[in-house]
């Protein structure tokens with residue numbers, strides 16, 4: 001019988017983690033690892049930050065569960081804190097414990113505000129979660145057994161600057177994809193479109209960042225055609241890109257932001273920020289028993305306060321610049337490295353067998369992960385969608401420079417070993 005914990009066929013499933021501090025984790029054999037995954041890019045603030053742990057313990061002592069139709073100091077404080085960091089007019093908010101459910105909340109709010117609309121558009125290669133609706137909104141899962149009960153969404157093509165179509169330059173491809181988006185809204189679907197939902201940088205789908213013109217263009221099309229724009233910032237939010245939000249980085253204000261991961265300081269917390277102009281849910285339309293879990297809300301308050309107090313956006317920019325410079329230098333020596341991606345600590349490399357054909361080096365990528373583990377570094381992998389040849393370097397935003405340098409030294413070494421084996 002399958003161990004339910006080990007159904008993911010990843011090397012990481014074999015490691016039992018027992019302790020974490022900052023950017024370090026330890027397994028049950030006492031082995032130490034530098035965690036360049038921040039545990040699914042969630043520990044934006046280093047693991048087990050005492051401020052977060054103490055806030056959670058204090059809340060645990062007072063009250064562990066509060067039904068969401070009651071108020072609580074933990075809720076009031078987090079709402080006020082998030083308003084301090086949320087973009088301009090995105091002051092309405094709702095909470096959940098998982099990014100997937102927050103994504104569904106955003107979808108529901110969009111349809112509530114576009115009565116009669118029949119469609120939600122998403123981008124190809126996007127990833128929005130594993131609940132039924134967000135699974136449907138993500139890239140097509142191979143051998144998906146849930147199709148019969150999964151809502152369907154229309155996926156539109158997006159630009160991919162590293163692999164443009166027909167050899168187009170990235171800017172022309174961006175304009176082409178904007179044209180296709182507009183055509184799809186106007187001519188590609190029956191019934192109106194409530195919203196376009198997109199990750200500003202596609203995380204699981206391959207760390208794909210679009211040309212700047214694409215973000216502005218999508219906003220312009222949505223405005224002109226009366227369609228709402230949802231940014232899924234579950235990965236990009238709370239400083240990972242060197243700004244609080246990708247919306248700040250690209251200077252584009254969506255109507256709804258979905259957040260998760262980094263907000264909880266290691267506790268399960270997610271939610272949405274919605275523009276003041278949107279009509280909020282009526283009673284009973286959005287009610288989850290543990291939706292306002294006060295321990296997570298208290299931890300989230302402490303985490304967001306610490307992200308601001310510790311200048312983690314600035315630190316992510318600084319460490320991001322360092323990583324990018326080092327990765328580009330490695331690229332100049334290692335033909336396996338086809339592309340270096342950022343910004344900030346949304347850092348990664350794409351490994352290719354040949355820089356001209358850009359054939360993905362999937363086996364080598366898995367070897368980088370395995371050899372990294374042997375040498376005490378956990379790198380992020382991207383096996384789900386896209387090409388499966390991405391190595392992600394996305395540690396906590398406050399990782400100390402010597403640890404980051406050591407992790408990159410290991411990356412340099414293992415890529416060198418793999419190249420030697422090939423020659």
Ligand SMILES: Cc1ncc(COP(=O)(O)O)c(C=O)c1O
Nearest residue numbers: 098099100127128129203234235
């Ligand atoms: C962009 C994005 N949206 C949504 C989710 C789903 O979040 P969760 O796993 O907390 O449901 C993820 C998780 O990886 C994600 O990367």
